Amino acid sequence: MGIKQRLIILNFFQFFIWGSWLLTIGAYWFQTKQWSGTDFGAIFSTMGLASLFMPAIAGIIADRWVNAERLYGLFHILGGIILFIIPKINNPSGMFWIMFLNMIFYMPTIALAITVCYSALKNKGLDIISEYPPVRVWGTIGFIVALWTISLSHLEKSGGQFYVASVASIFLGLYAFTLPQCPPLGKTQKKSLIYAFGLNAFALFKNVNMAVFFLFAMLLGASLQLTNAYGDTFLHDFAETEIYKDTIAVRYPAIIMSVSQISETLFILTIPFFLRRFGIKKVMIFSMIAWVLRFGLFAYGNPGTGLWMIILSCIIYGMAFDFFNISGSLYVEKQSEPGIRASAQGLFMMMTNGFGAFLGSWISGIVIDTFFTAPDGRFEWKEIWLTFATYSLIVSVLFIILFRYKHHPQTTGG
8 A cells, every 4th residue: 555545544534533523512512411602612622722732742752752653643542542431421520621631632643643644755755735635635535424424323412423433543543553654853953951842843933924823823723613613503503493493404414514524625635736826825815714704604694595605604614724724734844844843733733723722712602601692592693603704804804914924936835
């Protein structure tokens, strides 16, 4: 089996695990457990909390002491064990701590997967700008397959979704130990305290453009968690309205939401062209505008005559996610020295899925409970989505003003 096929398997299961529960946990939380929005915001913030330190720590370990593929495999095995426990938890407080532990093991694997892929492709003499996106697209396909599996198995409101994720995680953990070796490249560097703990990756902040880039990565990370947290339960809530309760979007919301990931598979393949033609700044601006449209269309959409708005929102999500996450990781790779490759990806993850996810999840849960929950407990979805759209628009305008990066079309780094 060729190296690209082996990395395709890695990416498929990396995101199959996440897709098994990420978009459907809201239905499990609100429809089955009937717990509060503030508590749900806290649950989603565990991704951010874990990403504040675990991707960076994992990156440091992979840069200096342990092969990245081995660390990656160990984290998935441990995460799979924790996922198996989740359905047995019967209170929000216990759910918070067990989910936090799961995120401690899962979140660093996203950056480690990127490190392993980039290392393997480079060792074969392949250009990551051209070769990585077609490999990474299989991660999105894995996410889609997981969503359809959970939806068609009627597990959206069930704890069974976590058992599916658990089995996939343990399998991937074992598979990781068969991957090409990705040894630490930073261990031969000078042994100052800064280098010893991998903190030299933070030197990227000395570059003004990189500092601004990481700041806005954090702000966009908040947008990503908003749509992950509330998209599926938004469609489930239409079941309370007589004219919508039997529509396809309400009966199979995870399948409707999977259009977002189907769109991702197409936009991932356009990244090499867009990065070379427009550069990282314009690509990120495209992403930010897409987030505004993503939320705005949700605000006015419905499962009936407004279904086209929900579908269009899901299509636009592909650009919003890919042009931010995938292009961002490629940009960080190009701006980083080999000895800090994993640490730099961990830093990117810390800003997006760490600070961004934590602030987005925590603040949105409080804001929704305080300002957009009716006396009967129903969410005022139109106002919620318009608030998110306004936030994304403000971020877009500030990015255009503050990120001063000049693109050179003859280069591949953005």
